[in-house]
Amino acid sequence: MRSVRREQKESRAQGQAGAPAGGAGEAGETSASAGETRALAAETSASAGETSGEVRPAYYAARPGGWRDWWTLLHPPYTAWHLAYVVIGASLAPHVQLSRMLATLLAFFLAVGIAAHALDELHGRPLGTHIPSALLVSVSVVALAGAVALGAIGVTRIGWPLVPFIVIGPLLVVAYNAEWLGGLVHTDSGFALAWGAFPVLTAYVAQAERLSLAAVIGAAGAFGLSTAQRALSTPARFVRRRVTEVHGTVVLGDGSTRPVDRAMLIQPAERTLRVLSWTVVLLAAAMAVSRLR
Numbered sequence: 001m002r003s004v005r006r007e008q009k010e011s012r013a014q015g016q017a018g019a020p021a022g023g024a025g026e027a028g029e030t031s032a033s034a035g036e037t038r039a040l041a042a043e044t045s046a047s048a049g050e051t052s053g054e055v056r057p058a059y060y061a062a063r064p065g066g067w068r069d070w071w072t073l074l075h076p077p078y079t080a081w082h083l084a085y086v087v088i089g090a091s092l093a094p095h096v097q098l099s100r101m102l103a104t105l106l107a108f109f110l111a112v113g114i115a116a117h118a119l120d121e122l123h124g125r126p127l128g129t130h131i132p133s134a135l136l137v138s139v140s141v142v143a144l145a146g147a148v149a150l151g152a153i154g155v156t157r158i159g160w161p162l163v164p165f166i167v168i169g170p171l172l173v174v175a176y177n178a179e180w181l182g183g184l185v186h187t188d189s190g191f192a193l194a195w196g197a198f199p200v201l202t203a204y205v206a207q208a209e210r211l212s213l214a215a216v217i218g219a220a221g222a223f224g225l226s227t228a229q230r231a232l233s234t235p236a237r238f239v240r241r242r243v244t245e246v247h248g249t250v251v252l253g254d255g256s257t258r259p260v261d262r263a264m265l266i267q268p269a270e271r272t273l274r275v276l277s278w279t280v281v282l283l284a285a286a287m288a289v290s291r292l293r
Contacts, residue, residue, distance in 0.1 A: 055262070057127050057241050059270045069129035073121055077277040079113040081229070082195045084284035085222045089203030091287035092214050096207055098292055100154070104206045107150040108199055111173050114143035119177035126241060144170055158209050165202045172198065188230045196226030225280065232269040232276075239266045 060077055062068035086108050090101040118140040121127055151166035172194040175185040185194070197219035204215035239246075239262060248260030258264075 055240055058237070059240075059274070061127065064128060065130060069127075069131050072127050073117050073129055073131065074113055075117055077274065078229075079109070079117075080281050081277045082112055082199060082226075083108055084280045085196060085199040086203040087284035087288050088222070089200035089215065089218060090207050091284070091291045092200075092218050093204050093207030096288075096291045100158075100206050101203070101288070103150055103154065104203045107147040108202075110143040110150075111147035111169060112195060112199075115140045115147070116173045116177045118143070119174065123177065123179060126237075144173060154206060158206060161205050161209050161211075162202075165198075165205060169198065169202065188227060188234075191230050192223045192226035196222035196224075225276070229273065229276065232273050236266045236269045236273070 056063075058072065058075070060075070061072040064072075083105055086105050087101065090096055090104060118136045121129055121131065122133060122136050122140075148166060148170060151162065151169070155162050155166065172185065174180065176190055176194050177186075179186045184190075200219040200222045201211065201215055204218070205211060208215075243262070243265075246260060246262050246265060250258045250260055252258070
């Protein structure tokens with residue numbers, strides 16, 4: 001801490017010494033830099049509804065307690081993002097049936113939106129909710145059973161091509177979120193496979209009753225997007241959930257300085273995550289409208 005303060009004093013002294021040569025322009029740029037930093041911090045807090053000194057476990061997390069815990073548990077932007085992969089996969093099929101698309105969406109909402117996130121909260125309480133553990137277990141079991149039941153109904157209409165997906169899906173949910181096998185599935189690649197590629201392939205088969213090159217290419221695209229999501233969200237979660245204080249200084253080429261704070265570390269990643277979540281949902285909606293009209 002002392003070294004940081006010493007660096008800040010030296011940087012201010014250097015800026016004061018260079019002021020006659022740089023003129024008012026550099027002083028204005030330094031002030032603007034400080035203003036940008038303050039605005040960045042304000043934007044980060046305001047976007048999550050956080051008060052001064054409050055740090056929530058995710059940018060979309062509500063205040064703890066009551067129904068707000070359930071909102072936070074659902075991870076709304078991420079759940080919508082991954083349900084969009086279901087719509088994209090279904091829309092890639094040669095023929096699209098709305099009833100099958102809606103049934104697949106409901107199955108994935110139960111399995112991913114509810115069961116997977118409830119199991120994840122059981123494992124260490126990363127969101128800090130007050131939902132009783134017994135209730136989280138019950139919700140996970142009921143939601144996963146509902147997803148499997150919908151899949152079983154689908155088998156009666158689609159046939160055996162859907163069976164492997166009904167078996168693999170629940171295994172991915174439990175293995176990833178409960179970190180079975182020593183966390184073997186709980187990796188960046190496991191996340192991209194389970195929550196990106198798998199929904200695209202399942203939704204396509206639910207429509208076309210087979211796989212195709214288009215479905216595989218679409219799944220690869222979803223895998224890539226989910227990998228990018230993970231690369232952005234992991235460091236942001238680390239700062240929000242584990243870091244208590246941030247100290248440091250960035251020295252620019254003109255000798256001016258900017259403080260390194262929590263907002264500087266997480267805001268760029270979270271802004272990108274917000275944009276990506278809405279972008280993927282809008283892309284899926286456009287594909288569905290185009291195919292269903």
